[in-house]
Structure formats: structure tokens, C-alpha cells
Amino acid sequence: MMNRNELARYIDQTTLKPGMTMDYVTDFCEQAKQNNFASVCILPNMIETADRVLHDSETKVCTVISFPLGCDWPDTKIYETQDALLKGALEIDLVMNVSALKSERYDLVDEELEGVVKTSHEKGAIVKLIIETPLLTEEQIIKACELAEKHHVDIVKTSTGFSAMLPRSTSVEDVMLIRSHVKAETGVKAAGGIRTTADTLAMIEAGATRIGASAGAEIIGGL
Amino acid sequence: MDVTRNTVERMIDASLGAMPAPTMAQVEEFVNKTLNYNFAATLTEPFFIKGNADILHAAGKQLVSVISYPLGGMTHEAKLYQAKRALADGADELDISMDVSAFKSGRYDYVKEELKPFVDMMEGRIMKMIYFASLLTEDEQLRAAEMAIELGVPYLKTNTGFGFVTTTDQIVLIKNHFQDAIKVMVSGGVRTREDAVAMIEAGAERIATSSAFKIVDSVNN
Numbered sequence: 001m002m003n004r005n006e007l008a009r010y011i012d013q014t015t016l017k018p019g020m021t022m023d024y025v026t027d028f029c030e031q032a033k034q035n036n037f038a039s040v041c042i043l044p045n046m047i048e049t050a051d052r053v054l055h056d057s058e059t060k061v062c063t064v065i066s067f068p069l070g071c072d073w074p075d076t077k078i079y080e081t082q083d084a085l086l087k088g089a090l091e092i093d094l095v096m097n098v099s100a101l102k103s104e105r106y107d108l109v110d111e112e113l114e115g116v117v118k119t120s121h122e123k124g125a126i127v128k129l130i131i132e133t134p135l136l137t138e139e140q141i142i143k144a145c146e147l148a149e150k151h152h153v154d155i156v157k158t159s160t161g162f163s164a165m166l167p168r169s170t171s172v173e174d175v176m177l178i179r180s181h182v183k184a185e186t187g188v189k190a191a192g193g194i195r196t197t198a199d200t201l202a203m204i205e206a207g208a209t210r211i212g213a214s215a216g217a218e219i220i221g222g223l
Numbered sequence: 224m225d226v227t228r229n230t231v232e233r234m235i236d237a238s239l240g241a242m243p244a245p246t247m248a249q250v251e252e253f254v255n256k257t258l259n260y261n262f263a264a265t266l267t268e269p270f271f272i273k274g275n276a277d278i279l280h281a282a283g284k285q286l287v288s289v290i291s292y293p294l295g296g297m298t299h300e301a302k303l304y305q306a307k308r309a310l311a312d313g314a315d316e317l318d319i320s321m322d323v324s325a326f327k328s329g330r331y332d333y334v335k336e337e338l339k340p341f342v343d344m345m346e347g348r349i350m351k352m353i354y355f356a357s358l359l360t361e362d363e364q365l366r367a368a369e370m371a372i373e374l375g376v377p378y379l380k381t382n383t384g385f386g387f388v389t390t391t392d393q394i395v396l397i398k399n400h401f402q403d404a405i406k407v408m409v410s411g412g413v414r415t416r417e418d419a420v421a422m423i424e425a426g427a428e429r430i431a432t433s434s435a436f437k438i439v440d441s442v443n444n
Contacts, residue, residue, distance in 0.1 A: 016294065016296070017294075018293075018294040018295050018296060018323050018324070018355060018358060018383075019295070019323040019324055019326075019327045019355060019358040020324055020327070021324060021327045021328040022324070022325075022328040022330075023328065025324075043294060043296025043297075043324070044296060044297055044298045044301060045295075045296050045297060045298050045322055045324055045325065046296070046324060047298070067294065067296070068293075068294070069243075069244075069268055069292070069293070070244070071268035071269060071270040071271065072268075072269050072270055072305065073269070073270060073273075073308060075308070076269065076301075076304060076305050076308055079300075079301060079304045080297065080298075080301040080304070080305075083298055083300045083301050083304075084298070084301075087298065097270065098243075098244035099244050099245060099246060099247060099250075099270065099271075100247070100270075102244060102245075102246045103246040103247040103248065105247065132244065135243055135244045162385075164385040164386040165243045165385060166243065
């Protein structure tokens with residue numbers, strides 16, 4: 001049975017709402033650091049604010065690229081990644097171009113992954129590819145996993161959790177499907193609608209190695 | 224007010240908004256459908272500007288790209304890159320989110336400075352500043368409008384949609400204070416002809432909606 005500290009290492013403590021103030025993000029990061037979460041996931045314009053609190057700590061600065069729609073050309077995504085790394089991000093959660101994947105323009109997904117992964121790994125940062133399972137068929141999820149593996153993505157992430165746009169939350173089945181189509185050493189991050197300790201443990205049981213959640217403190221507090 | 228089909232139609236920016244992650248073919252089909260209407264413009268994400276701009280331009284029509292959308296959370300540098308790319312790809316107008324975190328943190332000088340290079344790069348093309356009215360107090364909404372006027376931005380755009388609904392009060396607030404000094408585009412929650420007419424009567428000059436065809440087709444003038 002996992003203890004609180006062990007569970008905390010699974011959590012990407014997340015706040016991606018528009019209009020969060022610098023003071024709010026600073027407090028949010030202080031609390032995350034105290035809880036020793038794996039990372040704090042914030043919008044790119046908050047990277048420097050988060051880095052001031054989290055620099056050299058066990059809790060990494062994680063940001064999102066092309067979030068939440070993923071509707072950018074590869075060069076834009078690569079540029080945004082370079083800029084995020086320069087400002088202090090150590091984990092890059094990239095929204096895949098879901099439209100390109102669904103249009104079978106795999107060359108565009110290849111191009112964005114090649115550039116974003118290379119740039120990030122050179123700087124010692126890891127890449128999580130958000131594939132947006134609620135919008136994909138099973139075959140498309142498998143194809144996205146293949147592309148992630150081909151380009152040495154560190155972690156495949158289920159969803160943006162951008163509920164205003166999505167038909168459903170992330171499911172245990174999403175995690176199991178991804179888990180069975182990536183290598184054992186590739187991580188799986190479950191995100192989207194995960195709010196309780198029970199939700200979190202079910203995702204980990206299914207094979208998740210990271211959990212994206214805004215209620216990290218409550219989740220570990222439930223143990 | 225007698226709002227005719229033509230009046231409404233010419234104020235609308237038609238967006239596919241409601242459909243998440245459309246295929247490229249679905250976007251092209253949507254763009255082609257807008258050719259049959261006299262909308263102010265068609266509105267998409269940066270990825271869909273290239274190619275679709277050519278389709279619209281051939282018919283003498285306009286394509287708009289959103290920038291730092293829908294959360295207003297990109298860095299200045301990444302926003303600039305995204306905007307330059309969209310203009311190079313053929314965008315006729317840009318709807319640019321202000322840095323709403325910086326704004327809510329009280330860093331007004333920064334927010335204004337941050338937007339200046341975008342105003343400069345437009346070279347006569349229309350820029351709309353998305354100011355996230357639903358996240359701001361009334362004082363903050365007025366301050367955002369003042370900033371846009373000082374910058375020479377012709378349009379304010381109220382919200383991004385995605386759960387944020389624009390109220391007629393938000394329009395009236397801006398128009399009462401600033402009259403013709405700034406135009407207002409509504410975005411968020413306009414689904415029917417009645418919604419559109421209420422916004423126009425409140426003073427809105429443009430309307431972004433993913434219900435464009437339905438709204439226009441329901442007006443029988």
C-alpha cells in the first residue's frame with residue numbers, strides 16, 4: 001500500500017485556468033513544493049513565476065504547448081517549446097495536432113514530435129504527448145501511441161482535460177489501452193476529471209505513472 | 224430595431240467552434256459553405272489559415288485567426304511567432320488574447336507594452352483584443368477598453384467562448400463609456416437570432432458564433 005509521500009510523486013499539480021494571478025500561482029507552487037509533487041503544470045506565461053518558487057526543487061516546472069487545441073503548425077509548436085525551455089520549463093506537455101492525426105496527416109505529427117522531443121531532450125527536459133483520447137477512436141489512440149514511441153516521447157498523456165470542449169473525462173480504459181501500446185519504460189499520464197483519491201488509485205492500478213490534477217493536496221490527503 | 228438578415232449576416236464571424244478537432248477536410252467544407260453567405264469573415268485556429276485563406280480570398284472574402292487562444296496564456300515571444308505565421312499564411316485579421324494573468328495581477332503597463340508589437344505588425348489589417356470580459360470586474364473591463372483605445376486597436380472582443388457567455392451588460396458598459404471610440408465584438412453564447420439581435424441592440428458591431436448558418440437562415444427578410 002502506497003503512502004502519501006509516494007503518491008505525491010505521481011502528481012502533476014495543475015492550474016490552467018485563464019487569468020490566474022502571479023500571487024495565486026506563487027502560492028500554488030509553494031504548496032506543491034511542500035507536498036513534494038512531481039511537478040506543477042501551468043500556462044507558459046506563468047513559467048517564470050513558477051520557476052522562482054520551484055527552481056532546484058524536486059517539484060519540476062511543467063508547461064503546456066499549443067494548449068488546449070493543438071491547432072498549430074509544427075514550427076510554431078517547436079518555437080513555443082524552445083521559448084518555454086528558455087524560461088525554465090523542465091517538463092513539456094505538448095498537445096498533439098489532433099486534427100492532423102484524424103486527417104491522417106501523420107507527416108505533420110512526425111514533424112512536430114521530432115522537433116519538440118529533440119529540443120526538449122537537448123535541454124534535459126521530458127516530453128509528454130497529449131493525445132486527447134476523448135476525441136479519438138481506439139485505432140487513432142493506437143496510432144498516436146505508435147507515433148509517440150517512434151519519436152521517443154517520455155510519457156503519453158490521455159487528455160487536456162479541457163472539459164468545455166470534450167465529450168467525456170479520461171477513463172481507466174484509456175490508460176489501459178495506451179499502456180498496452182507503449183513500451184514498459186514509457187510513462188502514461190492520466191488527466192481530465194481526476195478529482196479523488198479513489199480515481200487516482202484506479203488510474204495508477206491501470207498503469208498510469210503520472211496523474212494530472214488540480215486537487216493534488218486533497219488526493220494525497222485521502223490516504 | 225429592425226434587424227434584417229443582411230444586417231446580421233454582415234456582422235458575423237463564422238466559426239466552426241463547437242466541433243473539437245475537426246479534420247482538415249471538415250474545415251475546408253465549412254469554409255466553402257461560408258462562401259454562400261455575406262459574413263464579415265470566417266474564423267479559425269492558426270493551423271487552418273494556410274490554404275483556406277486562398278479559398279476565401281478567391282471569392283473576395285476574409286479569414287481571421289485567433290492568437291493565444293483560448294486561454295490567453297502564451298508567452299509574448301510565442302504569441303508573436305504564432306501571429307507572424309498566421310499573417311504569412313494569409314490571415315486578414317487577428318483576434319489576439321491579452322495576457323489575462325498579467326492583467327489580473329495588475330501589471331497594466333506590461334499588458335499594454337506586450338500588445339504594442341502586434342498593433343505595429345497589422346499594417347492596416349484589423350486586430351481585435353480579446354479581453355476576457357467575464358473574468359474582469361467592471362472597472363477592469365473599462366481599463367481594458369481604455370488600453371485598447373490608447374493602443375489604437377479598433378475592436379474589443381469580449382470572450383473566447385468555451386463556457387464564457389457574454390452578457391448584454393458587458394456590451395452596454397463599454398458603449399456607454401466609450402461610444403464610437405472602440406468597436407465591440409461579442410464572442411461566447413450567441414446561438415440564436417434572438418441572441419444576435421439582443422447583442423446588436425446593446426451596441427455590438429460584430430458577433431463571433433459557431434451558429435452562423437442557423438442564425439442567418441432563421442432571419443427571413
